[in-house]
Amino acid sequence: MLTRLLIVLLAILNVGVALWWLAPRAEPVAVVPPAEPGVASLEVLPSPAPGKVGPAAPVVAETQVPASAPLTAAPAPAAAAEAKPAALPPAAIAAVEAKPAENKPAEIRPPAVVQCASLGPYATQAQAQAAMSALGADAARPRLREVPGKAASSYRVLIAPAASREEAQATAKRIVEAGFSDYFIVSQGEEANAVALGQYRNREGAERRLASLTAAGFPAKLAASGTEIAPSWWVDTATAGAATPASLKQRAAAAQQQSLDCARLR
Structure with missing residues (x-):
C-alpha cells in the first residue's frame, strides 16, 4: 500500500512541474528610476524588424534646462584660417637652390690611363735630380737610374x-x-x-x-x-692625372723619351 502511495505522489509532482513549464510568462519590465531635475533623459528606440535594413534612427536626448538659467546663444565656431606658407628670405632660397640633389647619381668618369716612360739622358746626377723635381705632382713614383758608360779600347x-x-x-x-x-x-x-x-x-x-x-x-x-759612351742618368716615372709622357718630357727638358714597362716601377 505504501509503495503505491509513493508512486501516485511522484506522478502528481511530475504533472505539476510539466504544467508549470508550459504556463505562459510575462516579459520582465525594466524599472526606470525617475529622472532628477535638470538632468537629460535618454529614450531607447526599438530596433528595426528582422530582415529590414535601413539607416539607424538617431537617438534623441531631451535636455531639461532649469528655468532659472538664462538662454544664451552658443558662440559660432571660428572659421579655420587658411594656412599660407611663410616667405623665405633670399639667403635661404639661394642655399636651397645651391644644395645638390641627394638622389642625383654620381658622375662616373673613366679611370685615367697610366703610362710609364724614361726621360733623359742627363750628363750628371744633379741634372737628373733637378729634372725630377721639375715634374712635380704630374709624375708618379719617379726614380733616378744610372746607365754605365762604355769605355774605348x-x-x-x-x-x-x-x-x-x-x-x-x-x-x-x-x-x-x-x-x-x-x-x-x-x-x-x-x-x-x-x-x-x-x-x-x-x-x-x-x-x-x-x-x-x-x-x-x-x-x-x-x-x-774606338767607340766610347759616357755614363748617363735617366728619370723613370709614371704619368699622374692628365699628364702624358710627351708633357713630362717637355717639363723635364729631356732630349729623349723612351717607353717603359710600369711593372719596373713597383
Whole structure:
C-alpha cells in the first residue's frame, strides 16, 4: 500500500512541474528610476524588424534646462584660417637652390690611363735630380737610374798637327825641355805632324798625362780609340692625372723619351 502511495505522489509532482513549464510568462519590465531635475533623459528606440535594413534612427536626448538659467546663444565656431606658407628670405632660397640633389647619381668618369716612360739622358746626377723635381705632382713614383758608360779600347794624348814638320819638331823640343819624355812625331795620315805624348788603356791614366801637359802650357788633347759612351742618368716615372709622357718630357727638358714597362716601377 505504501509503495503505491509513493508512486501516485511522484506522478502528481511530475504533472505539476510539466504544467508549470508550459504556463505562459510575462516579459520582465525594466524599472526606470525617475529622472532628477535638470538632468537629460535618454529614450531607447526599438530596433528595426528582422530582415529590414535601413539607416539607424538617431537617438534623441531631451535636455531639461532649469528655468532659472538664462538662454544664451552658443558662440559660432571660428572659421579655420587658411594656412599660407611663410616667405623665405633670399639667403635661404639661394642655399636651397645651391644644395645638390641627394638622389642625383654620381658622375662616373673613366679611370685615367697610366703610362710609364724614361726621360733623359742627363750628363750628371744633379741634372737628373733637378729634372725630377721639375715634374712635380704630374709624375708618379719617379726614380733616378744610372746607365754605365762604355769605355774605348785605348786613349791617346797628343798635340794637334802643326803646319809643317819643322814646326812639329820645335814643339817636341820644348816638350823635352819641360821635362816630358815618351813622345814621337806622327809622319803620315790625317794626324801627320802631330806630336803624340802617350797611349793608355784606361781613361784615368790618359787624363793625368793630359793634366800635366796642360799645366805646363802645351795645348794637348785626349783622343779615344774606338767607340766610347759616357755614363748617363735617366728619370723613370709614371704619368699622374692628365699628364702624358710627351708633357713630362717637355717639363723635364729631356732630349729623349723612351717607353717603359710600369711593372719596373713597383
